[in-house]
Amino acid sequence: MRELAQKVVRPLAAEVDREHRFPAEAVKAAAENGLMGVLIPREHGGAGLDALAFAICIEELARACASTAVIVDVHTSVGTEPILLFGDEEQRRRWLPRLASGELLGAFALSEPGSGSDAASLTTAARRNGDGGYVLNGTKTFITNAGRAGLYVVFARTGSVERASGVTAFLVPADAPGLRVGQVFHKMGLHGSPTGEIVLEDVALPTSNRLGAEGEGFNIAMRALDSGRIGISGQALGIAQAALDEARALMRERGHEQGDDFTLADMAARVESARLLAYHAAWLCGAGRKFTREASMSKLHCTDTAMQVAIDALQIAGEDGAIDGSPFERHVRDAKALQIYEGSNQVQRIVIARELLRAG
């Protein structure tokens, strides 16, 4: 894994960032090495590994290229795992092998322009049509892998039930008539990973594309995000480790004094503690134990660590590090996204506090 990341993915990182280019060859190499199906059971063409192995894979990818890491992470966790956990046998057989091989890239469409942290307020509508299927209408935003994905897990409101209990999950193929990619955003970082809007206009789906029962969608989304947060933790660790490694190499090369020595020591201690927290959450998840609180703590701590460590590393590098194409400035731009997506760090604090203050 490390060899693949360092030999194939890392040499592309600067160019992918500079050109705002999808790292197709890196994703292809990841697919050829079985990375797109890490969590998928062997019977469905995957590697059948657990959350800890997944976290380590994403960490190694992110050490090389944060854009590639988030593409694979979103595909593997929130883009695929809902089918693994909530799909019926027919859905698992139909979709998982194609996702595991990388033939299809997965994506997760929950957020909307007016519904970010407050996901339960989403307004995309799924109405029953005459022949027992559904028709979807609405706009999803900030969708990672937009335009590249072959399959979107889309959350929409069925019936007139408000808030969370009216949300249902659907599997929407990218080539479904009526689905189109809207604006693709120009972002501060993660330039290799497309983020955009998905517009659904009278997208007709058979019932066999509904994931889980009507009204079960919000629970599916929350469960997907719990393990998604382990993936993001891995991504954060990879960025932080890369920044730490590069700062260390620079200091060894050009000499160092105690001021920067202390900063480097703080960076290393932060990364180490973040890693242990992430691996612990991943281990709980893999062991089938409750891990919601730990996943949120891990996401919060790992991403705040990545931001701080990236800023500190750039500060150690100085003006040379701020030049375009330097990994130091790229890490700063990339790290910021992690404090925001898959539940902003404010939402993580809400989750952690709620778990802590729960009665009983």
Place this chain on the structure above:
Amino acid sequence: MDFEFTAEQVAIRDTIRELVQDRVAPRAAEIDARAEYPEDIEKLFAENGILGIPFPEEYGGISGSSVTICMGIEEIAKACASSSLILAVQALGSYPILVAGTEEQKKRLCPPLASGEKVAAYALSEPGSGSDAAAMKTRAKRYGNEYVLNGTKQFITHGNVAGTLVVFAKTEPGNGAKGISAFVLEKETSPWAVAKLEHKLGIRGSPTAQIVLEDVKVPVANRLGEEGAGFKLALAVLDRSRPGIGAQALGIAEGAFAYALNYVKERHQFGQAIASFQGIQFMLADIATQIEAARHLVYLAATKVDAKAPDLTKTAAMAKLFASDMAMRVTTDCVQLLGGYGYIADYPVERMMRDAKITQIYEGTNQIQRVVIARALLR
């Protein structure tokens, strides 16, 4: 301590504020996206006397006060950090002349800068000499009535657009910091070459040039101060310019905060404005407090520049250190307050976060500021 600005300073600030809102703010996103030096903004500042702020009236300017310079930089940086450098570097490039120039040099060199006919730049750093400025390699050899300069200068803000360039070079290479002298290069008579322009994380509209000096002839009349007095002058100039970088950081943070504050009042989630959540409110309170603390330190340092206070070096370093670290934290939090929207270029705060980072690095990295502060404390 409260800062009582004079009626004149307030009038200058209000003029700049209005001009910035009308003419600079609408250009800021484009200046960043295209990474182009905004000549139109330079012209606007020249026409409106803003480039004359660093100069006293007797040299064609309108002020010469560091407090006024900081007020101007702060106002411009609220909308566009790149544009704020047009004033900040005009001040940086002019300070050596104002601090060490003879009456003849000031009368000759300052008016075209004060009128904005020319912009100034300041060339101290080299590829192998950043924080350790005394290790510079650029050489100045005297032949009769002129010096011949050879060397490479690195990270020179506005090095490609300037008409007047202050260059530090070794006149006595064996003598360390005491062998450095300062020179004023005028583009028409002492032309320098621009080897490359850097692409940067932020302040993309402010060109950063690598400058090559190849047998550049400079008249002795353009040497500032005595031979060997250059390094002391470079440090004296940085004492005066650092509050300006503090003001720039302050303006960037204020610009990001003003945008984010408005956003959290308008963005609704869970059926209410997100500003109604205590978690967000605590962030707002921390941001506003940090900005306020930085503002006082910046204007205290600027006041000390104008008063020629003996402890200026320490306070100027503190102002630059604190305000720039503050700006990095605050802009990072402001992106956070906008969530996903904060991360995309359709909104200004991601640009402000990218712009903030350089304030921790240039005109002496914040590690150097700590060295300076500690040295002053332990003296």
